Amino acid sequence: MGRMRNLLIPGVDKTLLVRDAVKSMPDLTRRRFITGGASLGALTLLTGCDVTDSFSAEEMLKQVSKFNDGVQALIFNPHAMAPTYPESAITKPFPFNGYYDIDDAPEIDGKSWKLEVRGLVDNKKSWTLDELYQLPQVKQVTRHICVEGWSAIGSWTGVPLRDFLKLIGADTRAKYVWFQCADRDGYNSPLDMPSALHAQTQMSFKFGDEILPRAYGFPMRIRVPTKLGFKSPKYVISMEVTNDYKGGFWEDQGYNSFSGS
Amino acid sequence: MSAVTVSDEQATSTKAKVIQPAWVRALHWTNAFAMVLMIMSGWQIYNASPLFGFTFSSSITLGGWLGGALLWHFAAMWLLMVNGLIYLVMGLVTGRFRRKLLPITPEGVISDTKAALTGKLSHADLTRYNQVQKLLYAGVIIVGILIVLSGLAIWKPVQFQYLTALFGGYEAARYVHFFCMAGIVAFMVIHVVLALLVPKSLRAMIIGR
Numbered sequence: 173m174g175r176m177r178n179l180l181i182p183g184v185d186k187t188l189l190v191r192d193a194v195k196s197m198p199d200l201t202r203r204r205f206i207t208g209g210a211s212l213g214a215l216t217l218l219t220g221c222d223v224t225d226s227f228s229a230e231e232m233l234k235q236v237s238k239f240n241d242g243v244q245a246l247i248f249n250p251h252a253m254a255p256t257y258p259e260s261a262i263t264k265p266f267p268f269n270g271y272y273d274i275d276d277a278p279e280i281d282g283k284s285w286k287l288e289v290r291g292l293v294d295n296k297k298s299w300t301l302d303e304l305y306q307l308p309q310v311k312q313v314t315r316h317i318c319v320e321g322w323s324a325i326g327s328w329t330g331v332p333l334r335d336f337l338k339l340i341g342a343d344t345r346a347k348y349v350w351f352q353c354a355d356r357d358g359y360n361s362p363l364d365m366p367s368a369l370h371a372q373t374q375m376s377f378k379f380g381d382e383i384l385p386r387a388y389g390f391p392m393r394i395r396v397p398t399k400l401g402f403k404s405p406k407y408v409i410s411m412e413v414t415n416d417y418k419g420g421f422w423e424d425q426g427y428n429s430f431s432g433s
Numbered sequence: 434m435s436a437v438t439v440s441d442e443q444a445t446s447t448k449a450k451v452i453q454p455a456w457v458r459a460l461h462w463t464n465a466f467a468m469v470l471m472i473m474s475g476w477q478i479y480n481a482s483p484l485f486g487f488t489f490s491s492s493i494t495l496g497g498w499l500g501g502a503l504l505w506h507f508a509a510m511w512l513l514m515v516n517g518l519i520y521l522v523m524g525l526v527t528g529r530f531r532r533k534l535l536p537i538t539p540e541g542v543i544s545d546t547k548a549a550l551t552g553k554l555s556h557a558d559l560t561r562y563n564q565v566q567k568l569l570y571a572g573v574i575i576v577g578i579l580i581v582l583s584g585l586a587i588w589k590p591v592q593f594q595y596l597t598a599l600f601g602g603y604e605a606a607r608y609v610h611f612f613c614m615a616g617i618v619a620f621m622v623i624h625v626v627l628a629l630l631v632p633k634s635l636r637a638m639i640i641g642r
Contacts, residue, residue: 321482426500
C-alpha cells in the first residue's frame with residue numbers, strides 16, 4: 173500500500189496537490205473527482221510529463237475544456253440554423269429549470285425594470301420594457317437542450333440580439349456579450365460574439381405567444397438555440413459588450429464555456 | 434548451406450509466433466483505458482437525466498458531479514477518437530480486418546458456438562480467430578463506430594444536424610448512444626472472462642506472443 177502511494181505521485185506533495193484541487197470544486201463532489209485525478213496524474217507520470225510544477229488532473233481537464241472551446245468555435249457555422257418545429261411539437265408543460273425552487277425565482281416588477289447596457293457600445297442608455305416591446309420581434313419554435321441531457325421544444329418570441337446590438341452601436345468585433353441576471357447568487361454568463369450575432373439568438377419577451385412568465389425568465393431572457401440551455405440566461409438585468417472573459421455562474425464551476433449545440 | 438536454411442526457418446518460425454503485433458497491442462490498451470474513462474464518466478452524465486428508472490452508483494462513476502463528468506468525457510473522447518481512427522485506418526491498410534475477421538458465415542458461427550459451449554473449441558492457434566470471435570470483434574468495431582457517431586449527434590445537434598437526423602433526432606440519438614454503451618459493456622464482460630479462461634490469449638495481447 174505504501175509503495176502504491178509512492179507510485180501515484182512521486183515528487184509532488186500530496187497534501188498540497190489535494191488542497192489545490194479542492195479549492196475550486198463544488199462541495200459534495202470533491203472526493204471522487206480527486207480520486208480520478210490522482211490516477212490520471214500517475215498515468216501522466218508514466219508518460220514522462222513533468223509534474224513538479226503543481227500538476228493536477230483538474231488543471232489538465234480545464235486546459236482540454238479550453239481547447240474544446242476553440243474546436244467548437246471552429247465547428248460553429250454562423251449560417252447553420254437550429255432545426256425549427258411545428259407548434260404542435262411544443263413540449264407541454266415546458267419544464268421550469270433552475271438551481272433553486274420556482275418559489276425562489278426572481279419576482280421582477282416590469283414597470284421599474286430597466287435593461288442596463290454597458291461596455292463597447294455607442295449608446296449606453298438603459299431600456300425600459302415598453303421601449304423594448306416597440307422593437308420588431310420574431311418567433312421561433314426550437315429545441316432547448318439542457319446540459320443534463322433532457323430537451324424540450326418551446327416557442328419564444330423576441331428581438332434578434334444582433335438587431336439590438338446594431339441599434340445600440342455595439343462593437344461587434346468585441347469578443348463577448350456578458351449578461352448579468354437577477355437570480356439569487358447572481359447568475360451571469362458570457363456569450364461569444366459570433367453566437368450573439370447568430371440570426372436565431374434572441375432577446376425573448378414571450379413564451380408560447382404570452383408575456384414571458386416568471387418561471388421562464390420575466391421580463392427578458394436570452395434565447396440561444398445553438399447552445400446548451402444554461403447559456404440562455406433568464407431574468408436579464410444588464411448586458412456588457414466586452415473583450416474580457418468575465419466568467420459565468422456555471423462556467424466557473426466547470427461547465428464548458430462555449431457549450432455549443 | 435544447410436545452416437543458412439535452418440536459420441531462415443528459425444527466423445520464419447519466430448516471426449510467425451507473434452500473435453498480436455505491437456501496434457495492435459498499443460492501440461488495444463489505449464482504447465481500453467479511454468473506454469473505461471468514457472463509460473464511467475458517461476454513467477455520471479446519464480445520472481443527471483436518466484433515460485430509465487435507474488441510476489449508476491456513484492462508486493462506479495467518474496467526475497463526482499455532472500460538470501466533472503463532462504470534463505472527463507470531453508477530454509477522453511479525443512483519446513478514444515484519435516486512437517480509434519488510427520486503428521480503423523491500420524486495420525484496413527494492413528489488411529488485418531479482412532484477414533482476421535472475414536469471412537463470417539452463419540453456419541460457422543453456429544458450429545463454433547456449439548463447440549465453445551461443449552468445451553470442444555480449439556485454442557491451439559491464437560493467430561486465427563474462430564467464428565464467434567470474428568463475429569464479436571467485427572460487431573464491437575461497428576458498435577464502436579456507432580457510439581462515436583451517436584455521441585457526436587448528441588454533442589452537436591445543430592452543427593451536425595444531418596447526423597442527428599440520421600439517428601432519428603436528438604432524443605433518439607441519446608437512446609442509441611446508451612444502447613451502444615450497454616452493448617460494449619456486455620462485450621467487455623464476455624471478453625475479459627474469456628481472456629481469463631484462455632490466459633495465453635491475454636499474454637499475447639501484452640507481450641505479443
